[in-house]
Amino acid sequence: MPDFDAIVIGGGLVGTAVAYGLIRRGQKVGVLDEGDIAYRASRGNFGLVWVQSKGFGVPEYQRWTRRSSEDWAGFSTELLQETGIATGHERPGGLTPCLTESEFDKRQQLMEQLRSEAGDIPFEFDMLRPAALKKMLPVIGPDVVGASYTPYDGHANPLYTLRALHAALLKRGGHYVPGSRIENINAAPRQFSVTVRGETFSAPRVVLGAGLGNKALGAMVGLNVPVRPLRGQIIVTERLQPVLPMPTLMIRQTVEGTIMIGESREEAGFDDATSPEIIRTLAERAVKTFPFLRNVRIVRTWGALRVMAPDGLPVYEQSREFPGAFVCTCHSGVTLAAAHALHYAGYVIDGALPPELARFSTERFNVLAAA
Amino acid sequence: MFSLLPDTPRERLNVVINGKTVSVPPGFTAAAAMLLHNAGATRTTPINDEGRAPYCMMGVCFECLMEINGEANQQGCLVIVSEGMRINTQHGKREVQA
Numbered sequence: 131m132p133d134f135d136a137i138v139i140g141g142g143l144v145g146t147a148v149a150y151g152l153i154r155r156g157q158k159v160g161v162l163d164e165g166d167i168a169y170r171a172s173r174g175n176f177g178l179v180w181v182q183s184k185g186f187g188v189p190e191y192q193r194w195t196r197r198s199s200e201d202w203a204g205f206s207t208e209l210l211q212e213t214g215i216a217t218g219h220e221r222p223g224g225l226t227p228c229l230t231e232s233e234f235d236k237r238q239q240l241m242e243q244l245r246s247e248a249g250d251i252p253f254e255f256d257m258l259r260p261a262a263l264k265k266m267l268p269v270i271g272p273d274v275v276g277a278s279y280t281p282y283d284g285h286a287n288p289l290y291t292l293r294a295l296h297a298a299l300l301k302r303g304g305h306y307v308p309g310s311r312i313e314n315i316n317a318a319p320r321q322f323s324v325t326v327r328g329e330t331f332s333a334p335r336v337v338l339g340a341g342l343g344n345k346a347l348g349a350m351v352g353l354n355v356p357v358r359p360l361r362g363q364i365i366v367t368e369r370l371q372p373v374l375p376m377p378t379l380m381i382r383q384t385v386e387g388t389i390m391i392g393e394s395r396e397e398a399g400f401d402d403a404t405s406p407e408i409i410r411t412l413a414e415r416a417v418k419t420f421p422f423l424r425n426v427r428i429v430r431t432w433g434a435l436r437v438m439a440p441d442g443l444p445v446y447e448q449s450r451e452f453p454g455a456f457v458c459t460c461h462s463g464v465t466l467a468a469a470h471a472l473h474y475a476g477y478v479i480d481g482a483l484p485p486e487l488a489r490f491s492t493e494r495f496n497v498l499a500a501a
Numbered sequence: 502m503f504s505l506l507p508d509t510p511r512e513r514l515n516v517v518i519n520g521k522t523v524s525v526p527p528g529f530t531a532a533a534a535m536l537l538h539n540a541g542a543t544r545t546t547p548i549n550d551e552g553r554a555p556y557c558m559m560g561v562c563f564e565c566l567m568e569i570n571g572e573a574n575q576q577g578c579l580v581i582v583s584e585g586m587r588i589n590t591q592h593g594k595r596e597v598q599a
Contacts, residue, residue, distance in 0.1 A: 369547040369594045387594040
């Protein structure tokens with residue numbers, strides 16, 4: 131009967147980031163990963179480490195995101211040193227191009243709101259018009275009326291990041307169990323056990339980092355985690371010489387040379403397919419933004435399911451009924467990976483979440499239900 | 502390494518592989534033309550600059566990317582040769598004209 135300091139359920143970016151964070155603090159950790167039948171948001175996401183559209187009206191979310199983005203470079207370096215795997219993280223700043231004056235005005239208002247809500251943390255942004263924008267991003271097209279810029283945005287390769295986290299876990303003696311669909315958690319305060327494939331794992335802590343699976347898993351440990359799928363579709367092109375020096379909200383060039391085009395949002399249940407209508411809309415906006423894309427080949431498209439709470443914020447909570455059981459879930463597994471590894475894991479060991487994460491508690495769902 | 506089947510019709514057309522004019526049977530693909538004339542590596546990889554040559558010959562593996570009539574990154578196994586076609590090795594990532 132393997133005994134651990136913590137069991138982490140979920141082997142995607144969220145689960146492995148928390149698990150790695152626990153292990154680097156000397157914890158003995160078991161990671162139970164469902165397998166290829168899971169929806170695996172970490173295998174389908176876009177790869178932004180993004181600040182400039184996170185947390186309108188929720189300063190706590192802006193601060194948490196910003197903190198992770200500040201930590202990302204160090205996190206990436208640490209993973210490289212641990213594993214030899216480069217995440218491809220860069221932080222050249224980012225842009226949100228606008229195609230109409232009303233988009234531009236709305237964007238400006240949102241950026242001003244973010245700055246006013248940033249409190250005592252400086253929040254720099256620029257609203258760039260085409261002349262200034264062209265200096266930063268020469269391939270911008272004539273239909274772009276302007277863009278917002280912040281220096282805080284960046285991107286990384288989500289698959290290399292996931293691979294690095296897995297490699298770091300294994301290297302430090304983490305116990306990884308694939309093919310682990312959890313049917314039942316035996317829960318008592320600070321005493322949990324899970325049986326998978328005939329093996330029972332016990333630990334005083336369990337962390338739910340299983341994305342859309344957290345809804346059912348949460349119910350087993352007294353946590354209300356009302357996450358639902360929100361589909362995004364992504365287009366990937368052939369590999370090109372470097373042409374986009376920084377990411378935009380919808381389009382980024384990977385270090386390997388492909389251009390990724392994304393940022394659609396659809397309620398499609400658990401259907402993770404692509405649809406011609408969405409792909410066409412994405413391609414049209416991409417070509418308007420960067421006309422050179424008109425002659426660039428698409429090599430692949432895919433759909434993936436974001437893990438969304440009703441208000442779009444992360445969910446961080448410790449079970450009241452079964453202390454020691456934590457949930458960690460969000461739709462920004464890449465952006466928040468550094469915060470989950472470097473900070474969230476520490477709170478799990480401390481046995482208490484700090485006040486700055488109170489805004490992400492499941493309490494808010496009770497309030498919503500009552501309203 | 503490769504040779505034509507004995508029953509290949511005698512008809513030929515000319516293509517230019519990396520600057521050298523060669524003849525191939527009509528209906529051949531650009532990738533097959535490269536293989537027939539022992540062009541060796543038909544592309545270099547975008548990250549590590551390693552040589553690669555056509556592999557699946559059915560449009561799936563993307564190993565046969567080559568520059569055909571000036572257009573880079575084409576799947577050579579899906580392009581049928583025509584008279585005078587210029588076929589060049591693809592070197593790494595494609596250049597784009599912005």
